[in-house]
Amino acid sequence: MAPKQAPVRKPAPELVRDGLRASILAGEFEAGYQLRQDEVAEQFGTSRIPVREALRQLESEGLIVFHPNKGAVVKGLSLEDVLEMLDIRIALETRALKLAIPNMAVEDLDAAQEILDRYDAASEPDAWGEMNWNFHWTLYAPCNKSKLLSMIEANYGHVSRFTRRQVSRAAGKSRPQKEHHELLDLCRQGKIEKAVDLLERHIEQTQKSLQATSRLTDPAR
Amino acid sequence: MAPKQAPVRKPAPELVRDGLRASILAGEFEAGYQLRQDEVAEQFGTSRIPVREALRQLESEGLIVFHPNKGAVVKGLSLEDVLEMLDIRIALETRALKLAIPNMAVEDLDAAQEILDRYDAASEPDAWGEMNWNFHWTLYAPCNKSKLLSMIEANYGHVSRFTRRQVSRAAGKSRPQKEHHELLDLCRQGKIEKAVDLLERHIEQTQKSLQATSRLTDPAR
DNA sequence: TCTCTAAATATTGCATAATTATTTATCCGC
DNA sequence: GCGGATAAATAATTATGCAATATTTAGAGA
Numbered sequence: 001m002a003p004k005q006a007p008v009r010k011p012a013p014e015l016v017r018d019g020l021r022a023s024i025l026a027g028e029f030e031a032g033y034q035l036r037q038d039e040v041a042e043q044f045g046t047s048r049i050p051v052r053e054a055l056r057q058l059e060s061e062g063l064i065v066f067h068p069n070k071g072a073v074v075k076g077l078s079l080e081d082v083l084e085m086l087d088i089r090i091a092l093e094t095r096a097l098k099l100a101i102p103n104m105a106v107e108d109l110d111a112a113q114e115i116l117d118r119y120d121a122a123s124e125p126d127a128w129g130e131m132n133w134n135f136h137w138t139l140y141a142p143c144n145k146s147k148l149l150s151m152i153e154a155n156y157g158h159v160s161r162f163t164r165r166q167v168s169r170a171a172g173k174s175r176p177q178k179e180h181h182e183l184l185d186l187c188r189q190g191k192i193e194k195a196v197d198l199l200e201r202h203i204e205q206t207q208k209s210l211q212a213t214s215r216l217t218d219p220a221r
Numbered sequence: 222m223a224p225k226q227a228p229v230r231k232p233a234p235e236l237v238r239d240g241l242r243a244s245i246l247a248g249e250f251e252a253g254y255q256l257r258q259d260e261v262a263e264q265f266g267t268s269r270i271p272v273r274e275a276l277r278q279l280e281s282e283g284l285i286v287f288h289p290n291k292g293a294v295v296k297g298l299s300l301e302d303v304l305e306m307l308d309i310r311i312a313l314e315t316r317a318l319k320l321a322i323p324n325m326a327v328e329d330l331d332a333a334q335e336i337l338d339r340y341d342a343a344s345e346p347d348a349w350g351e352m353n354w355n356f357h358w359t360l361y362a363p364c365n366k367s368k369l370l371s372m373i374e375a376n377y378g379h380v381s382r383f384t385r386r387q388v389s390r391a392a393g394k395s396r397p398q399k400e401h402h403e404l405l406d407l408c409r410q411g412k413i414e415k416a417v418d419l420l421e422r423h424i425e426q427t428q429k430s431l432q433a434t435s436r437l438t439d440p441a442r
Numbered sequence: 443t444c445t446c447t448a449a450a451t452a453t454t455g456c457a458t459a460a461t462t463a464t465t466t467a468t469c470c471g472c
Numbered sequence: 473g474c475g476g477a478t479a480a481a482t483a484a485t486t487a488t489g490c491a492a493t494a495t496t497t498a499g500a501g502a
Contacts, residue, residue, distance in 0.1 A: 011289050012456075013277060037484070047457045049270065052485085053277045056234060060281035062368075068232050069463050069484055084366045091316035091369070095308055145305045147283075148312070233486075258454070268487045273455085290454055290493050 012050035017057050019044065024063050024074055025157045027164065031076030035064065062158065077162055079214045083207050085159045090203045092152045093140060094196045100143035101192050112138040112184050119177060128173060129164055135180055139187060163206070166213055176202070233271035238278050240265065245284050245295055246378045248385065252297030256285065283379065298383055300435050304428050306380045311424045313373045314361060315417045321364035322413050333359040333405050340398060349394060350385055356401055360408060384427070387434055397423070 020040065023029065035055065037048040044051070055072045058064045064072045077085075115135045122131065133156065140152060179202045186195035241261065244250065256276065258269040265272070276293045279285045285293045298306075336356045343352065354377065361373060400423045407416035 011287075048484085049273075049456055052270075053274055056274045056278045057281045060278045066232075070465095071484065081368070084368050087316055087320065087366060088313070088369055088372065091312045092309070095312035099308065145308060147302070147305050148309055151309065257452095259452095269454090270486055291495095292454060 012044070012046045013053035013057070016040065016044050016046065016051055016054035020054060020058060021061070021063060024058070025161055027161055029074045031074055033074045035072045035074065037071065061154065077158075079210070082159060082162050082210060085155055086203055086207045086210070088155050089152075089159060090200050092148060092155060093136065093203070094199050096140040096143045096145065096148055096152060097187075097199055098192055098196050099145065099148075100140055101187055101190060101195060103142040103144060104139075104187060105142070108138060108142050109184070109188055112187075116177070116180055116184065119173075119180070125173070129160065132176065132180075133160070139183070163210060166210065176205070179205075233265070233267045234274035234278070237261065237265050237267065237272055237275035241275060241279060242282070242284060245279070246382055248382055250295045252295055254295045256293045256295065258292065282375065298379075300431070303380060303383050303431060306376060307424055307428045307431070309376050310373075310380060311421050313369060313376060314357065314424070315420050317361040317364045317366065317369055317373060318408075318420055319413055319417050320366065320369075321361055322408055322411060322416060324363040324365060325360075325408060326363070329359060329363050330405065330409055333408075337398070337401055337405065340394075340401070346394075350381065353397070353401075354381070360404070384431060387431065397426070400426075 020035070029035075037051050037055070040054075041048045041051045055064060055066070059066050059072065063075055065075050066072050112135055115131055115138060119128070119131045119135065122128065137153075140149060143149070179198060183195060183198050183202065186198060241256070250256075258272050258276075261275075262269045262272045276285060276287070280287050280293065284296055286296050287293050333356055336352055336359060340349070340352045340356065343349065358374075361370060364370070400419060404416055404419050404423065407419060
């Protein structure tokens with residue numbers, strides 16, 4: 001039997017879902033934007049049926065909201081919502097870190113170190129976000145818990161959609177980066193409790209930065 | 222203007238989704254059971270279109286799995302999967318407890334106490350599960366984080382589908398219940414760190430019980 | 443009897459069509 | 473002009489139908 005490449009044709013609903021999700025997370029739509037079904041259908045070259053299935057999944061993921069008989073709109077998040085998602089980041093990521101540290105290999109630590117070095121060298125704030133996340137992810141991945149990791153990824157995607165530019169600039173680079181180095185050191189030394197505590201404070205710092213910048217942005221609310 | 226009751230008719234996909242989810246979580250289907258679209262549609266008195274939307278949502282929730290061109294089956298979980306979900310319980314619930322304790326009112330503590338008293342009096346293991354969860358929930362609810370709480374609820378639903386009978390019987394009543402009393406005391410005294418630590422160990426205990434009973438159940442694997 | 447193949451059957455996937463709800467436009471009285 | 477009712481247009485929702493894929497059954501040959 002020839003090792004025939006499985007002719008995997010992804011079902012339409014999944015293509016639409018993945019495409020829309022990428023667009024939404026990339027910030028291509030503003031909050032409240034209405035996703036018209038025939039429009040999306042035409043864009044993906046299908047009928048509205050697969051589109052509706054995709055939209056329902058994105059609804060379950062919390063990216064859009066369905067209004068009965070009025071369609072789906074891209075979900076907006078309040079400051080409180082984002083702060084809560086940062087609490088969820090703390091919850092999930094501290095657990096992942098705790099489980100990951102005993103499993104960390106030298107390569108994992110080296111990879112994290114390398115990211116930090118590049119981070120140190122980088123000057124444009126726009127690049128910080130991605131490197132920041134790569135570093136965190138490198139620390140969590142060794143926990144080897146696929147569901148936990150995918151929840152972390154999904155939650156971070158939501159958060160970053162709203163904090164992308166704001167936080168990294170506001171918080172600056174030096175303080176978070178200092179904490180990153182400390183965090184990596186603690187991982188190296190296997191100091192689980194201290195590392196977890198630091199990570200918690202590290203993300204709480206993001207909460208504070210966000211609150212501070214938001215207070216500046218809309219002082220009335 | 223008359224205070225007319227809004228004639229809110231829930232859309233079909235949501236009815237089907239909620240109905241199927243309840244059935245699955247109640248354990249009415251065994252893992253691997255195929256949910257035929259015609260069958261479900263007839264059961265709910267609709268066509269297959271809303272059913273497909275409901276199934277897609279349940280897929281996103283992790284309750285079923287879609288196999289292209291073969292339909293949807295109720296998802297089964299391995300021991301590792303359930304243990305991982307208990308890790309997620311620890312992650313989410315320790316955070317919720319930490320945030321809840323400063324907000325706990327006397328009524329919250331009294332409600333929790335009352336559940337424990339009824340728990341002490343109950344003799345049938347089948348009732349333990351629900352009371353156990355009511356107690357935990359009462360401790361988390363004051364955190365006032367709706368998304369965190371709904372994640373906790375969803376995750377617990379998945380776990381309990383597989384641990385319902387197994388764990389509560391295997392672990393017995395006395396040890397978990399002793400920990401419940403301790404936990405409530407720590408909440409009363411506002412000892413956040415100690416309470417969180419105890420909760421973590423409490424759920425880890427469930428992991429151990431589960432591993433122990435599973436080792437007894439299928440010794441080969 | 444067993445196995446392989448092919449027809450029959452069942453089921454999914456998706457497009458089209460019909461229905462229903464909502465929004466927008468138009469008209470009329472004031 | 474300004475409401476307010478009515479009609480047209482628009483969009484969402486759901487039903488139906490058909491093609492594609494998978495599964496089962498039946499039959500032929502060893």
